[in-house]
Amino acid sequence: MTPARTTVVISGGGPAGVVLGLLLARQGVEVTVLEKHDDFLRDFRGDTVHPMTQQVLDELGLMAEFDAIVRGRMTSVEFATTDGLLVRQDLPSVAPRRARFRDIALVPQWDFLDLLARAGRMHPGFTLLLGAEVTGVLRDEQGVRGVRYRREGVEHEVRAALTVAADGRRSVLRAALGSAVRTLSAPVDVLWFRMDRHAHEPAGLLGTIGRSGGLVSVNRGDSWQVALLVPEGHDARIRAAGLPAFRERLRATAPWMADRVHAIDDWEAVKLLTVTVERLRSWSAPGLLAIGDAAHTMSPIGGVGVELAVADAVTAANVLGPALRKAQRGSGADAVLPARLLRRVERRRLPATALTQRIQVVAQRYVLAAGAAAPGVRLMPSRPVLAALRGPVARWLPRVFVYGIRRERVASAR
Template sequence: MERTTVCVAGGGPAGMMLGLLLARAGIDVTVLEKHKDFLRDFRGDTVHPSTLRLLDELGLGERFARLPARKLDQVRMHLGAHTVVAADLRRIPGRHKHIAMVPQWDFLDLLAGAAAEEPSFTLRMRTAVTGLRTEGGRVTGVTYTDEEGRPGELAAALTVACDGRDSLVREHAGLRQRHFDVPMDVWNIRLPLRPDGAKDGRVFMRAARGQFAVTMDRGDYYQTSYLIRKGTDAELRAQGLERFRDRIGELFGWGPEVTDAIRSWDDVKLLDVTMGRLDRWYRPGLLCIGDSAHTMSPTGGVGVNLAVQDAVAAARILAGPLREGTVCVHDLERVQKRRRLPTAVVQKSQLAEHETLLRPALDGTLDFARLPAGLRLVQRVPFLPHLAGYLGGIGIRPEHAPDFARA
């Protein structure tokens, strides 16, 4: 029987950060990731100031600075001929007054490289968790298939589910999320940069005539998220690709030199948006964090950063009990209590944005004259865009690196 102290299921931002921190605490930790690498398109690529500050504390700031990145210091939205500043990050205290737009695979490679420097860390790629080991109602590890498709078992004092919004570990543990209604799904597309396009990292949202989309300058292409009403993917695809090219071109002012890059529906990737939260994030021997515990809307791009913050809190609270071999349900409950408030606040904010901004935009009833009350107030009170930038970039109850993990 293979054994480890902590088995982390899933090598996303939460899993890799948790693995790194626990390894720096001298705890044996094994991360199981089902894919052969981290190269997947349209993952959360926004690294917020709270995470940038954390990387500095971990001694990884210089490594991160060498990654290809674009900087976003304002959140602006075009409503017809009007521009609305929704948030301004330029007055956030500290060095990092922007959101870094970095391919998630580069971010994960950085964390994996730093963790590999610790002798107690193991990362096993192409190893898919298939179920849970249990004994007397307690989770005692996982079953898996390795890169050759062979079954195996890994015993662990603690198993942590970091396997995302469709968490298999969460399902096998019998934990069920309470789901929230969402008005949209998302089409993700990569489009070539237009030579005269805006490249300052500021203006990236547009709403007009029943359309809403977010686009980000990624250096050599636009990464664009185009919102559609929930459940209308098949209906809209049936209307034809040319109609979609015309609509997105009209929304952003793009001509065929940009939109012709959408050659087939294979270039348009659907994100089936779900949103929910577990009432209880744990059971004996098992903890859920990140999207496994609270599936976030893509609104605001905060999912990656909340997952990282969960991992930091879990490492700080659990490192001592794990070293002593005494980790219990009370310790897991402490992690949820620490992270419950910031999660609830962000999700409540996202739900409000869905109802006051995104649903009206998709219904074609949003315009500058009928801005949501919050956005109207932000336009009128000069310090509010900076407050919005702080809350979006740093958030409620930000986590700092534990002393044992600092450089």
Template sequence: MLGKQLQKDVIVVGGGPAGMMLGLLLAKVGVQVIVLESHDNFDREYRGEVLQPRFVQLLDQLQLRTYIEQLPHSKLKKGAFYHYDKKKGNFDFASMIAGVPYALWIPQPILLQALYAKAKEYPTFDMLFHAPVKKLIEKDGTVTGVVVEQENKELLEIQAKITVGADGRFSTIRRLGGFELEYEYYPGDLIWFSVKRPPHWGEELQFKITEGHSYITLPKYPDLLQVGVALPRGEWKETQRQGIETFRKEIMHTNKEFYDFAESLVNFKPFVPLQAKNHMVKTWAKNGCLLIGDAAHCSSPVGAIGVSLAVTTAVVAADVIWDALQKHDVSAKVLGRVQEIRSEEIEEIHQIQKRMGKLFFTSSKFIKGIRPYILSAAFKTPLFSMIQKKLFVMKNPVAINPEFVFNK
């Protein structure tokens, strides 16, 4: 049953970091914007909690850095690559960019709640939780809004000049709008779990390779380590089929800090799989509709830069959308300016992630055997430093309209 109707300038579907940032920026300049979130709240687990220096650079430009860094967080200042317990190389963020010598670890619910609180300061901002989109409304080849199902099962029609899909890698707007992928690369899965952080660990991000699998370990606010096991595509199902014992033994012998966790395992419930998938949508915009973030350009967990890239696209989109509204032109040509600005950098990073994925998600015994030597050699070349900077640091500042910059 169709309930009441709403009229807005912009609908943002998805209340993740990209969607919330876009909603905040548009509300700041007086756009009537509504953010639709299918979940009941912001609770997320193992979802994009590392904010690389490039993200902090963007916050600096928006003058939001102080506001965000007041939130509960940890700082990651350096990283290292290991073959079992032997260090093969290391890096620190201070050597990449002096002004931002760290990455931030902020639990995503805390970050989203902070953006929400800031957005609610503006009277033109609105948000609905438990509001999954069921249908796109189209008229004469232009998307003019959505139909959502509310918690009481009543349908709500929301009309808008522009509808933005910021609803993640499994985007409903991408599916309903018939957007096609340019490419997709899926080498494997990261299987996440958390353990208590030992006092001596410090603020180091660790990548570890073994004769079995690769591991990534990050300090997680407030007192945990988040660990990801890199499994080649299809291996997670086979691992589960074999039972917990084999997987438990591997984890137990990979790092002494994981021993107690592994010893307590009786099933696979403590693990959360995440597809290490890249994809790029062929065309991000249609008349009245735009995709941003993972809906348009999903990045794999390699390098932990997905949130940073998505939010940068949201900032660019805010400027393009505001300009489109001023000109009363919401055509695919105008909205497609977002893709023109953002796609080159993202495609370059996807290629880096693809090459790294071949190394870390391999099932080849030969490649597993030579990985330690590849890493040792890579750290001795300028190429490795260049790749790090491409991943973690924003080369050129984003062109931001002064209207979107907050007062300190």
């Protein structure tokens, strides 16, 4: 078998992989993105596009096309317990002074990825192969040299100066990094489902913490995308108790949806995702870099997975683009990007990632503690903590999750 050759090969056609492919191709770098599915039509994925990502799209000249696929705009966030309100905030009021975009756009992820893929194909160096499942890496004494993948039952190889793991929390390339994983929280079961949304209901995010779990509801226009967070292993118990008990659990946690929970009449409508907040201790090795969920898995709390994945991609393109163009002019796929250069991506992105994860872990522990609270114990925090939540924290926390801790801007094409 004679391997194909490119400058960069990316495993994973999610937001991290496709954005990175687009940005590198825009700089004149030859890049191949391998996505194991045959299309992007998968549900229960992140549908929220935060202001920082909208800024990236604007810098790429894609906002007009993006606006055409937006299903709605989220303008507020609200978090409460079943015993009372914690935080309610309008997003424009906490925006950084120079922020151009001040809401969260609601876009089906398949439409978002299709838009990015179309933009990528406008550049001659961009190749996206669907139905291409990465199975391992090519390696020699200098480092990772590319990947092996299977497409339509046929085995292929592609050599590259840089291989990028952007294939999510179950990345097949993680083992090639040889990095330990730092786990920051106990796993939780997340049960995803849809619920009808009435026109008069808030155009924002609703979070409720109760003894039955934590419920995060994201406005998707005519429906809510709902995530119920419970301790790991509780999914099996909940299903064993039956749908009537599940519907009662939802009524107890979020009384506002009591009039529509009857619509959940089959467990097929409830999807399971087990989540652990964790990150690799090292995101890179010679010739190999992990970004997005492949480097750091996030909790659904705050809905920031897409935002952080895109920020990783922008940073990687900005930092590595010049070296990749140089390699392409020289020995091309015979070069291997050194780990010391790849570590610059991690050093820039780690502080924002780590702080976001730490906040998520605190919130996740609060959800689990509420579920374990004794009957009769109020779930509201103490008065000083509540005052802080409704004061400076009410401005700071939404800004962290909505506008990002470290905003990344797209470098010029050359």
